[in-house]
Amino acid sequence: MTNLTIVASIIVKQGQRDFVKSEMIKLIDPTLVEAGCVEYRLHQNNNNPEHFLFYECWQSREAWQKHRENTHMSEYRAVVEGAIESFDVSEMTELK
Secondary structure, three states: OEEEEEEEEEEEEEOOOOHHHHHHHHHHHHHHOOOOOEEEEEEEEEOOEEEEEEEEOOHHHHHHHHHHHHHHHHHHHHOOOEEEEEEEEEEEOOOO
């Protein structure tokens, strides 16, 4: 079975970087222990510090969907509402 790769690109609004970054870091530990989570890594762009990227690997799309509905994800979305400039998610399959 092929894992599902998720690439989530987040750009935060000016003046919100440190706040949103700290909230995203809080997502890592609870997500890593979720059923079906293989990998969950947060990155920050060296040339544009308002740009963050989550690289995620899940055993299935169903596991990822459950992750999106978890309490810590709902709480995160509520807390950062209005602080995000753009959010783009790509569902991908590793070829080799």
